[in-house]
Amino acid sequence: MATQPESSVSIEESPRSQDFNQPFDNQQEDKVVSKKRKAMPTWQNQIRISTENGLEGNTDDGYSWRKYGQKDILGSKFPRSYYRCTYRYIHHCMARKQVQRTNEDPTVFEITYKGQHSCNPTASPSAAPPHSPEKHDPIEQTNHQLALPPKSGVSTSDFDATVPYSFSFPSTSFGSIENYQQPHLLQGYSPSFISPTTSGSNNLTECSSYFQHHDDSNSSLTFITDPQDLSQNFPFNNSGYFM
DNA sequence: TCTATTTGACCAGG
């Protein structure tokens, strides 16, 4: 049974009192429910899904995401999906992703990435060959609203590569996921903070665990793509958000 | 059978 990832869960993750457990009974609630949940890099990306080709709809950035929740956002016509790295407990990958379809343009998906990946992308050839003709990517599941006709055509990725984080998705060139680079800003931070104790497995991937610093004011690693950049995609409001 | 997804409820922050 030790093979089950759950074992790790019980060890790493403490049972969060939720139903009928008093949070006061904990003896080490010191870190339980950390007060500061922020202090993590956050950047947004807008992915436009061409109605003619769902290729862009492939929000898969090369990592394995597991949906852990969906909530309706006030003012948003579509619910927001919450994803977290599949290897959260395996590699302490606290990377999360939020996908929300814009209210005005259902073809545009606003993906908000939170945290950095401490695991390697699933670029494994055994998992997804670069020549994958077409994978049934569930897009954003909730496509019942607007079924995008699957079609194999040219991908007109209008995605702005203005982002300083080389966040260009393999739109036209599939298979070059390896050059997927995350904001190197992390490197400039305190990468010396590693937890070799638990993930002592085999440094298959250096954990650039930024984790939470003592700071929570605003000097955190919160960086978002230039608001102006968003304006280009969102003529609705230059405030950075629609509506 | 296992894994991923779904849905509801709970909690914390503003």
Add this chain to the structure above:
DNA sequence: CCTGGTCAAATAGA
């Protein structure tokens, strides 16, 4: 008080 975010249990699919 309301909204957003997360977890946990149940269900579906492979």
